[in-house]
Amino acid sequence: MGGMTTTDEARQALERQRTVEITTTGRRSGRPRRIETWRYRAAGRYWLTGSPGSRDWYANLLAHPGFTLHLQDRDVEVRGRAVTDPQERAHVFGEIVPGLGWGGSLESWIAGSPLVEIELD
16 A cells, blocks of 8 residues: 555544644645644534635635645645535534634624535545
8 A cells, every 4th residue: 555545544634633734736826835724523524714714725725626634644635625605604614613612603604714625535
């Protein structure tokens, strides 16, 4: 197998690790951009989001959906699926936001936060 990461291994690593780093491709520069962010779990899947506001990483993923997820012991090539459907956003944020204990109202997240599903396969 030599360093290949299975989807199951990536899921297990994601389950253990809430803080992750991602490398996106700059939408204008085309250069790699690495940042630290949190992953969230909802509806049995994994998500990237943040408090309401615009994000460079989100704009980069809209332009270039493929990105690298840096986990503690492995780097995984994944895709980001931007979620714009209001019902899906309400469902996912309905699971994420109440558990945070900070960050404003559910409505403000649904209206103004980036939401990207991490697609492992």
